[in-house]
Amino acid sequence: MKLLLAPMEGLLDFVLRDVLTRVGGADRCVSEFIRITGTVLPDKVFLRTMPELRNGSRTLAGVPVRAQLLGSDPESLAVNAANLARLGPEGIDLNFGCPAKVVNRHGGGAALLQDPEHIARVVEAVRRAVPAHLPVSAKMRLGFNDTGLMRECAQAMAQGGACEIVVHARTKLDGYRPPAYWELIPAIRAAVAVPVIANGEIWSVDDALRCRAQSGCGDLMLGRGIVADPGLALAIRAAVDGGAATPLEVRWPDLLPQIARFWEMVCEDLEPRQRAGRLKQWLNLLRRRYPEAETAFQEVRVQTDQREITQWVENLPHRWG
Structure with a gap:
């Protein structure tokens, strides 16, 4: 079983990729999308979205990161x-x-699911442009307004040279x-000969097991669910390997060093105006899984001063460690 971290614009960036892969369990990450228009982007644009390129395309925990392009x-x-x-x-x-x-207004992202032939041209062009050893994969939804072309879209990706397809259901x-x-x-899996990975609404071990059973996919991509429950x-891996759902693998006190690491990286790498918001964003999602995160979120919700938040973070182990 492979478990992948989803690309999520404005949420699952390199900071959270670093933290979540330190917690463990993920086999590979995908970066947020890098938007391609009519210009050739300089290296700094790729490096800004995916600084793991400076580390052999791996997080500091050693998990590979695949770059996602949108256009x-x-x-x-x-x-x-x-x-x-x-x-x-x-x-x-x-x-x-x-x-x-x-994005859709300019013909990118899900808008392309209305034109399988165009999808095939996109994938084929990229596949031809990069070295043969470099994997080229694709991520799709079930369709634009409906699911009528989902098989054709997946077939276009596979025929264009995609080696695997993630389906957000x-x-x-x-x-x-x-x-x-x-x-x-399963209808998409039956239509293509490449691996298909299921994605969407996987918040718990039970969700993961039901997704695997209903989709027929052994491999899963996790998004907001793993941000809310690092x-x-x-836990999914333990449940699949052990044959039964297991208790929470990461307790709140275990997570405190990762919250401190997250805040440290946010302060090092993001603009001052973004820092407090990013911590609040993560704590807000953590409330779904940890009762302690509710208290933490309420305490930090109105704070904006970086020094005060830093002191608050440093005090977390004394309260819950």
Whole structure:
């Protein structure tokens, strides 16, 4: 079983990739999308989104990171993919799933799910542009407004040269509203000869087991669920290997050093105006899994001063350690 960390714009960035892979259980990460338009991006753009390129395309915990590109022009994507390949990414992933209006309005992300032939041209162009040893994968949703073209889209990706396909089991129209339609993924698996990985609405071990059963996929991609419960990948792995759901693998006191590490990296690498918000964003999600996170979130919710927040973080082990 492979467990992957999802690319999530504005949430699962290199800071959280570092922290979550330190906790353990994930086999590979995918970066947030790097948007490709009509220009050749300089190296600094790739490095800003994916600083792991400076570390052999791995997090500091040693987990590989694949770079994700988003765009609609085959030639521009190919040129930029070749440029990115010089920096030594673990692989290149292509985004056919982003539901954001600003992205779809320019023909990128999930908008391409309306045109399987265009998808094939995009994947083929990138596959030809990068070295043969470099994996090229794709991430898709079940469709744009409906699921009518989901098989054709997956086939276009596979025929274009994608070595694996992650399926977020919702349409663009569904957005992030539950449920995820895992039961539709077997039709995609039957339509292609490459591995298919299931994604969407996996918040718990029970969700993961049901997703595997309904989708027929042995491998899963985790997004908001593992941000809310950093021990989720470890717990899923224990449940699958042991044959039964196991208790929480990462307790709140175990997580405190990771929260401190997260805040340290945020202060080192992000703009001052972003720092407090990023900590609050993570604590807000952690409230789903940890009762202690509710208290922590309420305490830090109105704080904006970096020095005060730093003191608050440093005091966490004395309260809950």
